[in-house]
Amino acid sequence: MAAVQQLEPLPTPARPQSINGTTHAMAIDMAESLPPPRSNITFGRGPRGGDTRTVVIVYGPSQEKIVSVFAEVLGKSHRLGGSFKDAGREGKDLVVGIEAAVASSDIATRDKESVVVINAHCTGLGMPPDVFLSAQCDYEFLYTETPFFRRDLARFISHTLGQINHHETLMAKPRTYFISTTFPDVRAALPNIDILTVGSDAVEIRVDLLKEPLGDGAFSKIPSLSYVGEQVMLLRQRTELPIIFTTRCTEENGKFPMDDANLYYEYLYRAIQWGVEYIDVELWLPETIRRRLYEQRGNSRIMSAFHDFSGTFKWPSKRAESIFLESARYADIIKMIAIISDHNENFELEYFRSKTRAEYPDAPPLSAVNMGETGQFSRTLNKVFTPITHPLLPIIAAPGQLSAAEINQALALLGQLPKKDIYGISSPSTRSATPQAPFYEKCFNELGLPHHFAVVERQQKGPGCIETWCNQRNFGGAYLNPAVSITALTAGSRFFSGLNNGAGPVLSEAARLIGMIDTIVVRPGSSSSASSAPASMPSSPPRHPNSESFGQYGSAQPGLPHNTSLVLDNSSWKGILSTLTRDFAPSAYFGRAAVVLASSADDAASALFALKALKVGKIYTVGFKTPPALARDLVIEPFNSLESLQRARMMGSDGAGVAGVGSPFVVVSALGPEKANLVAMLVRVFGSRGSANTRKVFLDLADGSAPRRGDPALIAEQSGFAAYGAADVTAFTMVETLRLLVGQNVPYSFVRLASGRALF
Numbered sequence: 001m002a003a004v005q006q007l008e009p010l011p012t013p014a015r016p017q018s019i020n021g022t023t024h025a026m027a028i029d030m031a032e033s034l035p036p037p038r039s040n041i042t043f044g045r046g047p048r049g050g051d052t053r054t055v056v057i058v059y060g061p062s063q064e065k066i067v068s069v070f071a072e073v074l075g076k077s078h079r080l081g082g083s084f085k086d087a088g089r090e091g092k093d094l095v096v097g098i099e100a101a102v103a104s105s106d107i108a109t110r111d112k113e114s115v116v117v118i119n120a121h122c123t124g125l126g127m128p129p130d131v132f133l134s135a136q137c138d139y140e141f142l143y144t145e146t147p148f149f150r151r152d153l154a155r156f157i158s159h160t161l162g163q164i165n166h167h168e169t170l171m172a173k174p175r176t177y178f179i180s181t182t183f184p185d186v187r188a189a190l191p192n193i194d195i196l197t198v199g200s201d202a203v204e205i206r207v208d209l210l211k212e213p214l215g216d217g218a219f220s221k222i223p224s225l226s227y228v229g230e231q232v233m234l235l236r237q238r239t240e241l242p243i244i245f246t247t248r249c250t251e252e253n254g255k256f257p258m259d260d261a262n263l264y265y266e267y268l269y270r271a272i273q274w275g276v277e278y279i280d281v282e283l284w285l286p287e288t289i290r291r292r293l294y295e296q297r298g299n300s301r302i303m304s305a306f307h308d309f310s311g312t313f314k315w316p317s318k319r320a321e322s323i324f325l326e327s328a329r330y331a332d333i334i335k336m337i338a339i340i341s342d343h344n345e346n347f348e349l350e351y352f353r354s355k356t357r358a359e360y361p362d363a364p365p366l367s368a369v370n371m372g373e374t375g376q377f378s379r380t381l382n383k384v385f386t387p388i389t390h391p392l393l394p395i396i397a398a399p400g401q402l403s404a405a406e407i408n409q410a411l412a413l414l415g416q417l418p419k420k421d422i423y424g425i426s427s428p429s430t431r432s433a434t435p436q437a438p439f440y441e442k443c444f445n446e447l448g449l450p451h452h453f454a455v456v457e458r459q460q461k462g463p464g465c466i467e468t469w470c471n472q473r474n475f476g477g478a479y480l481n482p483a484v485s486i487t488a489l490t491a492g493s494r495f496f497s498g499l500n501n502g503a504g505p506v507l508s509e510a511a512r513l514i515g516m517i518d519t520i521v522v523r524p525g526s527s528s529s530a531s532s533a534p535a536s537m538p539s540s541p542p543r544h545p546n547s548e549s550f551g552q553y554g555s556a557q558p559g560l561p562h563n564t565s566l567v568l569d570n571s572s573w574k575g576i577l578s579t580l581t582r583d584f585a586p587s588a589y590f591g592r593a594a595v596v597l598a599s600s601a602d603d604a605a606s607a608l609f610a611l612k613a614l615k616v617g618k619i620y621t622v623g624f625k626t627p628p629a630l631a632r633d634l635v636i637e638p639f640n641s642l643e644s645l646q647r648a649r650m651m652g653s654d655g656a657g658v659a660g661v662g663s664p665f666v667v668v669s670a671l672g673p674e675k676a677n678l679v680a681m682l683v684r685v686f687g688s689r690g691s692a693n694t695r696k697v698f699l700d701l702a703d704g705s706a707p708r709r710g711d712p713a714l715i716a717e718q719s720g721f722a723a724y725g726a727a728d729v730t731a732f733t734m735v736e737t738l739r740l741l742v743g744q745n746v747p748y749s750f751v752r753l754a755s756g757r758a759l760f
């Protein structure tokens with residue numbers, strides 16, 4: 001087998017002490033010089049326990065059901081009634097519901113050390129919620145009953161309780177973008193939100209641009225908190241992207257009045273309570289306000305914002321540096337933006353960027369661009385949260401803003417984004433089943449990427465064919481469907497073993513443990529290492545029988561450049577993880593039992609890795625033997641007799657709230673349709689027969705297009721499971737694959753939409 005290098009586990013950005021004394025994620029540009037973090041067992045640093053206080057949900061009249069939904073999403077039991085005094089003694093495995101009318105009388109007595117309180121308010125009951133309760137609670141979840149968006153609740157609670165960390169994940173990306181929406185009412189954006197957000201890593205809601213109608217054709221001077229709360233809720237219900245909450249002031253191209261700084265605190269603090277991921281805090285605000293917001297930000301992140309429209313701002317100045325340093329004191333991201341009139345000022349900004357990075361390596365990442373047409377060049381060079389627009393927006397948010405497609409086209413013209421050939425490598429059996437080429441072409445088109453995409457077919461056996469695609473000058477990466485084992489891909493391959501000076505291709509931790517490769521990522525090296533390729537590397541690959549067909553897609557020149565390394569990765573496990581946590585917080589899985597069915601270890605491996613990331617307590621296996629590398633740190637028990645099945649079944653009625661792992665909470669099947677009866681039998685055995693608040697999870701990885709009689713998914717739903725299928729996993733996997741291959745974020749909902757099924 002060819003030698004392979006391992007990409008170390010958890011190459012999470014070091015979190016150095018920042019100049020404000022707290023820790024920050026590493027400046028993004030540093031990520032360029034390090035191996036980019038890939039496919040660790042993470043969402044950022046991985047699902048974590050987060051806030052371990054007892055969760056108390058304050059609910060409105062006749063809304064007690066929301067308490068059970070919170071409990072189910074978190075994987076806990078719940079109890080209604082009682083007082084705040086008792087709630088603190090309940091322990092972390094219980095969600096306590098207290099009715100709003102009761103809560104207002106004793107919420108002030110709660111012990112903040114042991115209880116975290118969420119005001120769950122159904123907007124149908126009227127807005128705003130009780131202002132006293134809003135102020136007293138830690139967080140506020142605004143929701144609609146019909147339709148109810150459970151994934152919105154799952155995301156809200158996972159974020160506010162610190163079980164996921166968007167910021168770390170985003171800061172590990174080489175480039176990030178956010179779209180500045182400029183709608184007076186976000187409802188206008190919702191029908192197109194999937195298209196609008198292609199290429200964005202976050203969505204900005206410009207609160208100052210919202211226009212709240214007063215009913216007589218007039219609009220309120222500033223939108224009320226009530227209106228803003230509903231707008232944030234509506235946006236979050238329809239996008240999975242983190243939200244940036246901005247109240248831009250009148251002096252910085254916004255509409256928020258500047259006569260009362262406390263107003264900013266009121267809105268921005270409420271945004272933290274609503275679980276908004278990024279809060280834009282302007283630098284002119286008094287230090288007391290900036291500090292309080294920074295200290296109270298919980299799991300939200302602060303984007304310090306400075307804009308200069310005077311036309312006199314100079315990047316090479318003491319003032320620019322002191323603005324940077326002042327911003328850094330209370331920020332997770334520093335945003336500095338100025339209007340310029342001379343193209344050279346773009347170079348001055350680049351000098352400022354590299355100088356501050358060198359002199360203040362511990363400072364938060366800098367997002368800095370110049371405004372106006374002259375400043376557009378800087379928008380192509382900035383790498384941290386570049387603000388972008390979209391042709392479908394009513395107005396641009398700032399002069400000179402570009403769309404993601406325009407930035408990519410500019411980068412391509414400047415030689416910064418060379419045209420590559422990217423492949424979907426299928427086998428004869430999957431080629432017709434997965435018509436992904438049109439989708440990739442659509443994405444590349446939408447994003448203005450210059451690349452060519454082609455689906456190519458590999459021969460049944462041997463790595464030879466795959467290396468033919470890889471060993472080309474313009475090779476830009478590939479996904480493999482079906483996945484191929486590391487051994488099958490690299491064994492006996494002079495090409496793979498010759499990479500990296502004979503060290504072999506780089507393996508992500510996920511790929512190493514799962515043993516299956518579904519993504520090949522190209523990591524260009526620096527020109528100085530151009531001589532690292534071994535003499536033995538073939539300079540011209542064997543000609544592939546299908547070369548006629550791939551010739552039409554690109555230049556197909558032989559010879560991967562010598563200084564290029566290939567990272568062998570696995571995206572499927574991320575697709576599985578995202579599917580399992582779409583409607584459930586990670587804690588729903590922590591310590592609980594799972595069943596995995598598959599006819600081979602290769603088919604089961606990605607699911608096992610995802611379950612390991614979710615810290616399940618035990619995995620029962622059917623039909624395969626768990627490879628030792630994956631079994632490490634997991635409790636595995638094969639179901640090899642009816643007795644073992646019976647024992648697992650008796651481990652607790654639903655596994656929730658009981659000591660130990662309980663009976664299986666999640667069943668994942670990778671068995672084909674021909675074994676549907678066996679799968680159906682198992683979901684019946686482990687089903688919880690239904691009440692909505694004890695739902696378990698069933699994931700069918702078999703490629704079933706249409707529901708059919710005896711379909712395990714249907715039986716699972718009848719047996720009290722929330723059922724997910726291969727289509728969900730495929731869409732989430734494609735999101736991950738695109739991130740790895742082209743560094744761009746394409747929302748899950750867009751993938752589903754483009755593959756013919758709308759989500760909402």
Ligand SMILES: O=C1C[C@@](O)(C(=O)O)C[C@@H](O)[C@@H]1O
Pocket residue numbers: 180204206246248280305307335337369371387388397398399401
């Ligand atoms: O801070 C910024 C950047 C921006 O001003 C721009 O120049 O693109 C656009 C604003 O919406 C955003 O809040």
